[in-house]
Amino acid sequence: MDIGTVLGYGIAWGALGFGMWHITHGAIGPYIKPTEVILVGGCAVGAAIAGTPLKAIIASLKASKKLFSGGHHDTAHIIKEIVGYAETARRDGVLALEQASKDHPDPFMRRGLQLTIDGTDPEVVERILRIEIDAMIERHKHGKHFWAAVAKFGPGCGLLACLVAQIALFKNLNGDPAAIGSALAVALVGTLYGAMIQNVIAGPIAEKLGFISKEEAFAKEVMMQGLLSIQAGNNPRVVEMQLMSFVTTGQQQVMMRQAA
Amino acid sequence: MDIGTVLGYGIAWGALGFGMWHITHGAIGPYIKPTEVILVGGCAVGAAIAGTPLKAIIASLKASKKLFSGGHHDTAHIIKEIVGYAETARRDGVLALEQASKDHPDPFMRRGLQLTIDGTDPEVVERILRIEIDAMIERHKHGKHFWAAVAKFGPGCGLLACLVAQIALFKNLNGDPAAIGSALAVALVGTLYGAMIQNVIAGPIAEKLGFISKEEAFAKEVMMQGLLSIQAGNNPRVVEMQLMSFVTTGQQQVMMRQAA
Amino acid sequence: MDIGTVLGYGIAWGALGFGMWHITHGAIGPYIKPTEVILVGGCAVGAAIAGTPLKAIIASLKASKKLFSGGHHDTAHIIKEIVGYAETARRDGVLALEQASKDHPDPFMRRGLQLTIDGTDPEVVERILRIEIDAMIERHKHGKHFWAAVAKFGPGCGLLACLVAQIALFKNLNGDPAAIGSALAVALVGTLYGAMIQNVIAGPIAEKLGFISKEEAFAKEVMMQGLLSIQAGNNPRVVEMQLMSFVTTGQQQVMMRQAA
Amino acid sequence: MDIGTVLGYGIAWGALGFGMWHITHGAIGPYIKPTEVILVGGCAVGAAIAGTPLKAIIASLKASKKLFSGGHHDTAHIIKEIVGYAETARRDGVLALEQASKDHPDPFMRRGLQLTIDGTDPEVVERILRIEIDAMIERHKHGKHFWAAVAKFGPGCGLLACLVAQIALFKNLNGDPAAIGSALAVALVGTLYGAMIQNVIAGPIAEKLGFISKEEAFAKEVMMQGLLSIQAGNNPRVVEMQLMSFVTTGQQQVMMRQAA
């Protein structure tokens, strides 16, 4: 459970709700306009759907669950695991990694281990795994894209809604000030919804999916370097030393203290 | 038929139309101003034409039909096909691919197969096909560019129209409020049209063409890697394993289950 | 004569002129303010001059004539020419290209042919021609930059003019409404000019120069690959096949039909 | 102590405070609205938290202390140190660097020296240190990201606050002018806070963290090149000459004069 997403949205929406409630002395009715919800939301979501292949939209929605499941990409843990495999390979030969290549939860690691066991040529292994990482990054971009498109079209559609309301208003300027004020408020609600889509709905999702993608690619890079080092027949200590380059100095010291 | 484009535009325009209809209680006349259509649309399209070579404009219009024909780039299908070719080549020699090199619907695949059959040097094959992919990506950028230019110039031309109307208005401020309101409404219609061009007309087209281009390049990359692997005389299982790097873990498992 | 630039500007300015003429019922006087022309235009051009070396400004102005002369970069034509050279070289030796290396209208092709005739080392030829392409792209960026700078500073200077007029206005708010309206109109004319510079004057020029540069680089890339293929002593059919990667499938088929 | 950060914030906030104080004749009360602080600040910080993994947020906060501690990355000093090591290695062998590899304050240098002493293969050393620099740059991006996100969401959330206040206001347009003015002032305070977050709070922090990251990467690049040169058994003068490429001509002359 990634507490960050929940916490962040909680703070942002809490602050927004508190502001609305405080400024209107608790009468937040004026901020809720179903017509504007349909107009702004439908327009932004529709434009994003029109601009994104269906496959990418589905990928986006699937990727969204990662926002809450949190990243399990503990680099230190991956390094320990790989050093363990290096020790096994050293002691009992790479064939002893057979079991791990079937049981490991991460399919990338399973595949990499299988290639190592098969004695595939190191250059081929690197090419296969590199393609896999690059294809994953490309797919992640799709996953992020739909939310980024919604966030991007949000303010534009808020502007559309605002203009639609204002045009209606200016055709009827003879009305009483209260009616004009009320109509202007409706126009501003459209702008508000557009800004909300960008700032407290879709924007942070797109940002975070981009981040999670980088973390996954980073974790897979560590795995790949480790597997290639095992395949090169390196001593477990050398494998460890190579992989420690991926972590901070602080983490390096913690890991060395644990190892000692 | 790519349902996504139709669906997305349907939702966006539906939401916009509903909003206009609801806010004016069904009198959507104020949103339809032929003069502003000519002013904003002509200005944005004209600026985009001036900024794009004619060849690229024609490419843009041709590319637009892809928005509805949908992408036929099913990576799993391509992989199966290539593995089939690898089996044929293994069993009967590469010359047995002659028929496929004539019948395949994709000219890139035909060309690649022909080069393979001709026994062209692998490095030359890779260079030729790589140039073909790169040149295609470059052409696709042209195809996307015109729509992106229309989308970019849209809001600027909406602003032009709004200013043109407001300047006319402010020269005649002595008029009655109704006339002023009506003139202001005309000014806002210009802004509305500019925002519509960007958000619910040309913007999503440009976005989607960019996406489709990436998908085509991805599909051709898979084909190229597969053909090179066949040419290297690899076992069909090795060809398959190499190409599976291009698909998700989920797809990998589906494909392995089907193969088993 | 590149009809696109003329056509595009014609449409954009026609639409703008029609809009002004229609909205004011033919009295377009309010849109013409010499002071604002000097203020906005001088400010944008001056800022662009200050931000661009004189050499690059001269390059910009020279490059502008390309907007109307059109691109003569017909890839199919270049390919045919090079295949012809390959046939000559095959039949009579590379020295037979001497005449072409003196008569060809494109200095890049002349230089490339000369290097080929001189029997310069292929790697050196590639490096020399690559530097020439890269240096050309760099110079083209300069040529585009001045117009891009004018387009970028346009709206900012329009805002400056608008603020200058509004500040003068607000110091004299006691005047009659007609005077205020007229002054506001002047302020908006400044904004209008800024938006015009960006959208219907300098913006499309900058866009198109960028495009033309890419096309020239593309044409020179085709020439370079062809010359290197001739130098490698390739069969004219192989040279043709390699260069056909640069054109679309449709063009490939047209060319093959013509050749057959 | 990096005087720049303190000085810059002092000038910016001093100018802002002076402006507020002067314009209101010392009554700066209207600029202080706790509700708007909660609304704008909470919304921007919440959106940034939702868009950033917790790990990266913590990295951001840790990185912030670098803003004040200043950069200790004196390239000239690093070069002198490495030339000293080169002299030691020349005179007494690389094993004589053992002590330095334990005492040096920078863990990257310690690690690099240790690898050199161990006689690790130069290509492996380069790869390990390169991964370490790249991973550091990646982590620094995370450290910068949170502040950049706060700066980015700031104006959007200021707009949200402004709209929330204006909508409440327009529902009650019948009030007296003073009340309306006061309510409009509250709306503008929201916008003001958003602009402050971007311009005088989070924006400069994000900028400076980006700078500091580049400087650290630059310093580590110098160290790596120096260590590789020592490992190649180069003469201390050659090591020095190679590293002097990293500094300006002015610094080169100063260093040569000191050395002479």
Next chain:
Amino acid sequence: MDIGTVLGYGIAWGALGFGMWHITHGAIGPYIKPTEVILVGGCAVGAAIAGTPLKAIIASLKASKKLFSGGHHDTAHIIKEIVGYAETARRDGVLALEQASKDHPDPFMRRGLQLTIDGTDPEVVERILRIEIDAMIERHKHGKHFWAAVAKFGPGCGLLACLVAQIALFKNLNGDPAAIGSALAVALVGTLYGAMIQNVIAGPIAEKLGFISKEEAFAKEVMMQGLLSIQAGNNPRVVEMQLMSFVTTGQQQVMMRQAA
């Protein structure tokens, strides 16, 4: 003396001054508000200082003198010089370049000649000079950054000043219209100053410094290629032909005519 910078600023400021003078009939007092100068200027400069390390600020100020000294990077001249060195080296050996390596005004050329005379390994020479060019580009970015930051923070701080003034104003809406107008004018002066910082003060400086940096890097690239060609023992004609790739066709012809 680079006439471009002076000319550009002259035109921009002339146009702005003329506009102010003409619109107010010569009473430009309303545009001069010391409080706003302090508020907007202090805020933008302070934010830029806070976001830039002190070293980079000093580099920025030093780099600014280049705006007026003009670029002495005449590629044709550099080529002639290097061809002269190639002739000397051919005739009298590279040691005859000793004098030039001491007298040349450009330290990069001096250093390159010295490395050539020392008979340093060509790959090492290329690496050293490449690092020098890259480090110079990096430093130039710092030099440009401060001005770019001032330009970027300018409009934001102009908005801050405008909001500060408007908030004060709306608290006192009961005042007479003249007072309100005057206060609004003050608010707009803040916006004006922000737009001026971006468009006619810091923006062009940042643009031009970026340009000058590219030109210096280009000139040094020409020098490096020439020196490497001399070191490879190439014939002066070959050196010339290689370097001519860096100049336009027009310049090539001029140079060849002069040489003939």
